[in-house]
Amino acid sequence: MMTLKSPREIDIIRKGGKITAGILTRLAQTARPGMTMRELDALTERWIAESGALPTFKGYRGYPAHLCASINEEVVHGIPGERALKEGDILSLDLATTYQGYVSDSALSIGIGAISPEAERLIRVTQECLMLAIAQMQVGKRLGDIGHAVQSHAERHGYGVVRDLVGHGIGKEMHEEPQVPNYGTAGAGMALRAGLVLAVEPMINEGTEEVAMLDDGWTIVTADGKLSAHFEHTIAVTPNGPKILTLRPHFEHPDVERYRPQEEFAA
Numbered sequence: 143m144m145t146l147k148s149p150r151e152i153d154i155i156r157k158g159g160k161i162t163a164g165i166l167t168r169l170a171q172t173a174r175p176g177m178t179m180r181e182l183d184a185l186t187e188r189w190i191a192e193s194g195a196l197p198t199f200k201g202y203r204g205y206p207a208h209l210c211a212s213i214n215e216e217v218v219h220g221i222p223g224e225r226a227l228k229e230g231d232i233l234s235l236d237l238a239t240t241y242q243g244y245v246s247d248s249a250l251s252i253g254i255g256a257i258s259p260e261a262e263r264l265i266r267v268t269q270e271c272l273m274l275a276i277a278q279m280q281v282g283k284r285l286g287d288i289g290h291a292v293q294s295h296a297e298r299h300g301y302g303v304v305r306d307l308v309g310h311g312i313g314k315e316m317h318e319e320p321q322v323p324n325y326g327t328a329g330a331g332m333a334l335r336a337g338l339v340l341a342v343e344p345m346i347n348e349g350t351e352e353v354a355m356l357d358d359g360w361t362i363v364t365a366d367g368k369l370s371a372h373f374e375h376t377i378a379v380t381p382n383g384p385k386i387l388t389l390r391p392h393f394e395h396p397d398v399e400r401y402r403p404q405e406e407f408a409a
């Protein structure tokens with residue numbers, strides 16, 4: 143089901159988004175060589191419990207953790223376990239929380255210690271893909287404009303755009319309509335309307351777009367074993383342009399300042 147959100151609902155998602163983004167920032171500041179993903183999940187559980195929000199992933203279709211943590215060739219949905227970080231890894235952290243009945247969903251990729259120039263470039267271009275997608279989220283633009291923005295920027299750099307997983311509408315449910323592919327044709331697809339809230343999440347591979355699922359039934363990896371990066375924001379389409387509801391205090395692209403919501407824009 144697709145729902146358009148009122149300014150009051152968007153304001154609730156913004157408050158919840160601040161919680162999601164704050165926890166992601168703390169996780170990104172905490173991750174270091176030697177740490178296991180299970181430790182990061184335990185911190186996530188504690189920080190959510192202290193926040194006034196509820197975990198959204200735990201128990202979702204049987205998902206066993208609070209956080210998705212995907213290292214290097216893992217694209218998304220890595221289940222936090224005993225795998226430990228090492229210097230030079232790239233780590234993608236994906237978190238959703240539910241606040242006053244509304245879900246906010248966000249992700250980022252970071253380097254652990256010093257990483258290769260190739261890995262730096264993949265992370266930078268993936269974050270740029272998300273910013274270019276957000277810039278398209280204007281009333282009257284179309285879903286295809288979002289996907290086209292991601293795809294053209296990624297492919298210009300020789301990267302593969304993951305097609306098997308997509309972004310999504312978000313609200314009372316984590317996954318609402320419409321689906322938001324990271325590829326598409328400019329000017330095609332559903333027209334964007336004020337009140338639409340989308341989780342846009344480019345997953346970009348250093349090599350081919352091909353992915354596979356591990357035997358754990360969750361972890362998505364690149365088929366060629368090369369690196370993958372992931373950035374995600376929850377964003378509202380408003381008459382005043384796109385508003386990012388999951389802005390982080392750190393690890394942001396400078397362009398986010400254009401899309402910062404007012405603290406209280408609900409009447």
Ligand code: MF3
Nearest residue numbers: 198199202205210236238247
């Ligand atoms: N953030 C992911 C998404 O947008 C959800 C992770 S799957 C879960 O689809 F099982 F962990 F919830």
Ligand code: CO
Nearest residue numbers: 247341343374
């Ligand atoms: Co999502």
